[in-house]
Amino acid sequence: MKLAAQYNKATLIITLIVLCSTAFVYYGAINYIVNKQLDHDLTEEVEEIADYIKLNQHLPAELDFEGDQTSFIKTDQKIAGMIFYDMPYHKNHGNKTESGRAVKTIVTLKGVNYVAIVAQSKEASENLTQLIICITVLLTAVLLLILALTNRYIFGGLWKPFYHVLAQLKAFNVADSDAISPNTTNIDEFKELNDAVTAMSARVKTDYENLKTFTENASHEMLTPIAVITSKLDTLIQDEKLKAEQFAQINDIYAATNKLSRLNQSLLLLVKIENDLINDTADFNLKNIILEKEHQLQELAQNKGIELIHILEDKEITANKYLIEILINNLFNNAIKHSEANGKLYIRLTTRELIFQNTGESALNGDEIFERFKKGHNSDGTGLGLTIAKNICNQHGYHLSYHFKAPYHTFKITF
Amino acid sequence: MKLLIIEDEQGLRESIEKYFTEAGVLCESCGTLAAAIGKISLYQYDCVLLDIGLPDGEGFALLEYLQANEKSEGVLIISAKNSLDNKIKGLNLGADDYLTKPFHLSELKARIDAIYRRRAFNSSNVLNYDLINIDLLAREVKVNDITIILTRKEYDMLLYFIANKGKVISKNAIAEHLWGEEIDLVDSFDFIYTHIKNIRKKLMEAAHKDYIKAIYGVGYKLL
Structure with a gap:
């Protein structure tokens, strides 16, 4: 797996996790604020009802009023204070169901306890939440896309000097004459890499050149002594006083010298072929x-x-x-x-x-x-x-x- | 024949000088380029044996000197560098032949003789030795006025022997002369024996005389 892909994967996963959890927190916070606001409205509503009852000494009509649905049910229960809860909200007398928020409290009229339930539609705030979530999701998507593209193109570009050096290293042949030529880059790490690779290849080439020159020189230097041996042997065999066994030994020296000479010529030839010195066609x-x-x-x-x-x-x-x-x-x-x-x-x-x-x-x-x-x-x-x-x-x-x-x-x- | 040997390696120079002197060649020798140019400017030689790698410069300088002064010496280059470039450069500068170290003295002698023949007797293409008479152009051999038929290798061998008459030629030298350096010597030795036997027989039939003597398995000599 490529480093860029690996890095990309990590970034994307982290971004996704962070954004998702943010979305949850966000949703929770908005919900909390909206409910708080609704509860505040409903409290005011309940107070208004209480005032109305005190003033008029009868229950208000169970009406849809400004989206508030109020109902009164006679009860023996005792409820302390107000209880807020979520409930379905039937708009236009049950035709349509929306989510709603309601408050339940006890009102007292002429010594009779009634449970007063005031419900309000949460539609408007729900829409707001949805909108906010949509925007968040959209933003997340855009962000992810931008991150992916950035990683792909910008980081791809950043790695270019590395791939250039890598390609040159792959193509590097110690016998070739052309040296490694890295791209110029402003990134310190790549600069260091380039310097190290250039220095290394130069050193390897120098060593190789030295070795070749050594082989060539050594082989050449050996040819003259071999020529001396051969000429001395050629002179020696002219001596008719030598015995048969001495001639036999001379024969062995001849054979060894001949082999030495062939070995030298072969080594020289190999060096020349490897150096591409014999190349006219x-x-x-x-x-x-x-x-x-x-x-x-x-x-x-x-x-x-x-x-x-x-x-x-x-x-x-x-x-x-x-x-x-x-x-x-x-x-x-x-x-x-x-x-x-x-x-x-x-x-x-x-x-x-x-x-x-x-x-x-x-x-x-x-x-x-x-x-x-x-x-x-x-x-x-x-x-x-x-x-x-x-x-x-x-x-x-x-x-x-x-x-x-x-x-x-x-x-x-x-x- | 008068020969100038220019070779800086003393051991090699002495061997060459001894071999050629014994063969009746008048030899002078030196080990530096400066001394060589000094000798060339003063005396006339038939052939020059020139080592390319000299302590005070490359032997090519001498070739240039010879060309510039319109000297007609035949030149054989000897070099440790078996490089095609050197060979071509030398031949272009007027050298007659090129021999790579190491070489056998018999090979050197045969090459020098060939150069000398081409230079000195360019009108005569006949080589005589004792009863043997060779027409070099027609590659025709007569012994005792009887034409004998030799194969190509036998003919080459005979010429090689005549160039080194009275000298022991090693089997190695013969093998290299006939087949080049890459030859596997052991295989070729039996073969040399067969060729020698044939030449001896053919010469014997015509001249009633044994010309070639085997020397203890090391080589052969033309008597």
């Missing part, structure tokens, strides 16, 4: 790239007895040729390297996808294989080949996926 036919690579690698496949089967359609793409060559190379090499001897290697290219399929024993961990330095137990690769392939695909908006269905490992690029 050209139009070309992917089929030709695959055929070239196949020509280059078919001997290796033949050597392992792998049967190479391709079904290639023309597929024109706009991409970075250098990276696509690396992508094809990595997938192709991978398929040959991990294929069983005398296995099969299928390459299928359609306008929608490219599939490399090779025979293999058991499934690889599909979640992990694209991660850095994750590789099979018997792989002597760098563990970066598939990571590079995945990154190249991501950069070009392709989707690279892996699945295993015995006996085939399948790598699929969906364009």
Whole structure:
């Protein structure tokens, strides 16, 4: 639930409760005042009757007079003072019933007690009460509406800087060049938030840049020493006095140096792809790239007895040729390297996808294989080949996926 | 051939100098841009081996100097930065070739020889070694006046051997030369063996002489 909605709900409920209770209090107060006024009128009425009786020595006529209805009933009861009460009021001799207020008292004429009841219509005051209640209800409704609208639009506007920052945070990519640019706002809390977010993103970016620069520099710096090792080995093997076991050791050093060098090149390439430094594109036919690579690698496949089967359609793409060559190379090499001897290697290219399929024993961990330095137990690769392939695909908006269905490992690029 | 080696890493410079000197190339070397420009302005070289990352500036400055002074030295750039931009910049500034560190000395020698051949003997496209005679344009190989048919890889390998005649070439160097750096070495070694066997056989049939010697599983040498 949104903060604004939550706040809105609370405000509305509180407002409603307060207004309702106010309405009750209001109603009670008005009723009380009206009754008080009526009772006062009725008292005067009763006094007038008493005066009349004293003066004229007979009961006044039971008349409707100025809306007062008076009746006298002979009684033995004793009532002290006056009793006020609500009663129905029959206007025009019972045709219409209204609410009314009445007073009951004892008048004495010639030693006989009469109950004198004087009733008055409460119609007028009732109307007043109704009007007041109507106005109150209307006011309440208007107030609620205004509150709702205010909350919705004014508070919505107030939260705008927050949502702006949130949207930017969501879209934040540490590798992107554009920084977070919060809206200017006068609200202290949002100002603080903006400052904190801007500072944080700047720090993260700087750290990331430093890390990238470090990786790049470290890799570069390592290449020269590797070049020295290689050149020294190349010089060392010219010595004919060396023994067979020394040559064997040199071979191992060669292999390790070669791996070190490939590892370095791969790391550098990854940094470049992630920095989007290799981004010039050209139009070309992917089929030709695959055929070239196949020509280059078919001997290796033949050597392992792998049967190479391709079904290639023309597929024109706009991409970075250098990276696509690396992508094809990595997938192709991978398929040959991990294929069983005398296995099969299928390459299928359609306008929608490219599939490399090779025979293999058991499934690889599909979640992990694209991660850095994750590789099979018997792989002597760098563990970066598939990571590079995945990154190249991501950069070009392709989707690279892996699945295993015995006996085939399948790598699929969906364009 | 006279070669100027401009490389600031002493160990690498010495190895290169030793390798080329033993192959009969006249070498001079220096480790800074200033010294290199000094030498270039005084002497004439056939080829220059230029490291881009020098302590007193980028090697591109030397290329600009060569262009400005209309010098005709062939230049091979070596750089730790395998960046396309650097490569293009270097080639645009008149360099003949570009090699990324690390590299094998045999590869360097083959590249320098190619530049030298293109520059010095642009009229002659024939390469002779002992009884072997190669027409570089026609890619035709004659041994003892008998034409032998080599596959593309065998042909490349033979040229590579001739450029490094008398030197032991490691299997790693051969694999990288033939298949590029991404190749899985272990898989390719069997393959090199097959190619070598075929070349040996073809040369043997024509010249009645074994030209290639295997060195303890580490590499091969053209005798």
